[in-house]
Amino acid sequence: MTLEVHSSSQKFATEPRSQALPAGLLAQFGVRMAYARHEEVYAQEEEADLIYQVVSGAVRTTRLMSDGRRQIGDFYHPGDVFGIEHGPEHRFSAEALCDTIVVVGKKKALALAAGQNAVDRFLADATARDLDRAQDHLLLLGRKTACEKVASFLLGIAHRTNRPAVDLPMGRQDMADYLGLTIETVSRMVTQLQTAMIVEFPSCRQFIVRNRPALERLSD
Amino acid sequence: MTLEVHSSSQKFATEPRSQALPAGLLAQFGVRMAYARHEEVYAQEEEADLIYQVVSGAVRTTRLMSDGRRQIGDFYHPGDVFGIEHGPEHRFSAEALCDTIVVVGKKKALALAAGQNAVDRFLADATARDLDRAQDHLLLLGRKTACEKVASFLLGIAHRTNRPAVDLPMGRQDMADYLGLTIETVSRMVTQLQTAMIVEFPSCRQFIVRNRPALERLSD
DNA sequence: CGCGTGTTTGATAGCAATCAAGTTCTGTGG
């Protein structure tokens, strides 16, 4: 991980969403950091006194079982806040999916700079978003079929942009660990959606939704 | 649902935990309500301006797919707060598992009575607990086997009491919809744990953990 | 006592996991 001294030299996020990124707490008072692809931002059970916001790139939060099974909690994209905990320790680890820039701040420092109330509201908003997403994720993991899981996932990613071609910041293994599937099953479902002319994959990291209504029908 | 006029006449929760229920916001300023077994407390997509706390009994939050598949988000026991939303609508419905008493309050009324800051802290605490539980639930749904799911579930329930015999407020179907299984699979796993002398079920709504280390090993 | 609901047990089917090659993509060095 490296401290970003010349923040003006940084490339901006590729998603249009980041253009509209409001000058939030962290953007104002945080420190810019850069992480290489697959570099750890924080570890599970590490002390949690910092909060993070993605500037460019993407981050995953993951939890590991003793035998190596892995569950990804969520993916965070430019503008998203992550790393907030209510206990003293991180309950997931966080890693950069690709070369990623984040802004980081200490809760206490932010409170001094911007006021406790502003920080509390900021944290509450981010926590609420996490909870809503986790609850949607529960239904997906508990009750959807492999095909529905992949369809929902692609829709969710596609929803974040309005360009026709959507880039996937994560590989098949990360998709599998998010969806509670194996990498082979994800691959087969992708092929299936492609054969059905619903989604087209010009490469394995990029797709185009060809039949959105069909994809929406499949996603539930 | 009925308004509880004579609150002093109510039976108290069966769990020891409720004895230590702190005189929280809702306990002080809320209105007592009684719900019959399986009665709906609120519906999905209903407007959400009330918050709830279980006094006695138990509540489940559920989400339904168009074809009837059901996912239970969480179970709430005496002392637990539920029904908080960040958008305008409820994202799950809530139903009483058995005859249940709840205290209810409007966010705005509570803020007038106890102050905005106290309410905000109260909501933040409850949201944080919901998020932590939802994240544990993700790992269970995404990566655990049927046996591990049932073992984890029983441990989680048993953890709430220190009496040897634990009552299950929910039936097999509710367990299945929480764990992302079918009722038959839940039943088979229960039988299996019983055959292995790890857990004993004197009746289908009550169990005793006979070998906790084994149950903990199975739960992950 | 008999009915209905909820649970358990049994037989079978099917979806996704596993095991095992191939194939494509990517980055690197000649």
Place this chain on the structure above:
DNA sequence: CCACAGAACTTGATTGCTATCAAACACGCG
């Protein structure tokens, strides 16, 4: 710029776990 090595992805064959379908059993209640 091309050749190569390793990683990532896809495809195929098979297994196995859990769902489904079906029936018996147990319990609570009128």
